[in-house]
Amino acid sequence: EILLAAFDPTRIPEVYVQNEKWDGVDSSEIDYTTLEALPVSFDGSGLYSLSTKGMKLGQYQYRGVIRYQGPDGTMQSQDFTTPIFTVADPGLVVSPTAMNVFYRGMENPVKISVPGFSNDKITATISGGHKITRKADGSYIVVPKKSSSFKEAEAFISVTGKMPDGSTAQLGREKFRVRVLPNPEPEWAARRAQNKTISENDILAFAPIAAKLDDFLFDVKVSPKSFTLLIRNKGQWSELKSGNQQLTPDMKSILQKARRGDLIFFNDIVVPMPDGTERILNMKLKVG
CATH class of the missing domain: 2.60.40 (Immunoglobulin-like)
Structure with a gap:
């Protein structure tokens, strides 16, 4: 007026x-x-x-x-x-994309807004040695620190605001859970453990062993660094090791002899994860 x-x-x-x-x-x-x-x-x-x-x-x-x-x-x-006057979002919001959960090894997007404060007047910090960064559009990215521990941890985001007189006011804090990523699933020649069987033709493709994380919030790409192949052929067991995700020449030679009814085990599939942990996976398939 x-x-x-x-x-x-x-x-x-x-x-x-x-x-x-x-x-x-x-x-x-x-x-x-x-x-x-x-x-x-x-x-x-x-x-x-x-x-x-x-x-x-x-x-x-x-x-x-x-x-x-x-x-x-x-x-x-x-x-x-x-x-x-200030144009601001109409409510205090500190919201990650995953129900108050941050995943280690990932860039977790977060939106923070406070009524009466523009984004350039608020500052956010996070506890526990994790990292929070403001993007150009005013949103934030939280990257939890890597850890070899599988235990769930806590993190607190604290928000302060700059007042018109230049002073700083505490505007509150929110609690979040910090978790490791879920286990990926091992896969070989487009077959997984739930498929139970694999054809002789698929075996002869000699595909590398893979690990995939499906139906997850983030697009996570991982690769096994080693695995053990255990196969029973004509009542005899053979165990061979690979130092990467590829089949060794000896593995290919053994697999060429696989016939209907034989069992193939991929054991100790070691998968390094972006969160700092390693996962040990196993898979069994029957030649059918």
């Missing part, structure tokens, strides 16, 4: 507000001829309103001018500025 304290009620003042946000520096004369006058009531007050839809978050202030008829009958002008 813009109010002229004293005026002649028979001569209603004219009130104009610039459309552009004031930079706090410009003091040039306002060209009111390009602006639309605000409606002014009988008591001399003018109401300025604007929609914040589509406006970026942050603080705003505008310049304006009041034109009124002075005692000598000439038109006079008085510049003014609107109070500073």
Whole structure:
């Protein structure tokens, strides 16, 4: 609301507000001829309103001018500025994508907003030696520290805000769980343990052993670094080791002899994970 304290009620003042946000520096004369006058009531007050839809978050202030008829009958002008106001998200939100869970080894996206504060006026920190970083769009990324432990841990995000007088206020904190990634599933020649069987033709493709994490929030790519092949052929057991995910020549030679009813075991499949842990996986298939 813009109010002229004293005026002649028979001569209603004219009130104009610039459309552009004031930079706090410009003091040039306002060209009111390009602006639309605000409606002014009988008591001399003018109401300025604007929609914040589509406006970026942050603080705003505008310049304006009041034109009124002075005692000598000439038109006079008085510049003014609107109070500073903040365009902010309509509620305190600290929300990860996974129900208050952060996964180790992943860039966990987080949105943080506080009513009355623009993103550039708030600061977020995280406990436990984890890392939180603000992105250009105002959102955050949390990267928990890597650990060889499988235990669930806790982390707290604390938010502070910069007040108009320059002081800092504590705005609260939220608790989160920090977890390791779930186990991937071993896969060989597009077959998994739940498939139970594999054909002789699929065996002869000599595919590398793989590990996949399906139906998870993040796109996680992992590769086994070693495994053991155990196969029973004609009642005889053969055990061979590989130092990567590829079949060795000896493994291929043994697998060429596999026939219907033989059992193939992939044991001790060691898979390094982005969270700092290693998983030991196993899989059994029957030649069918």
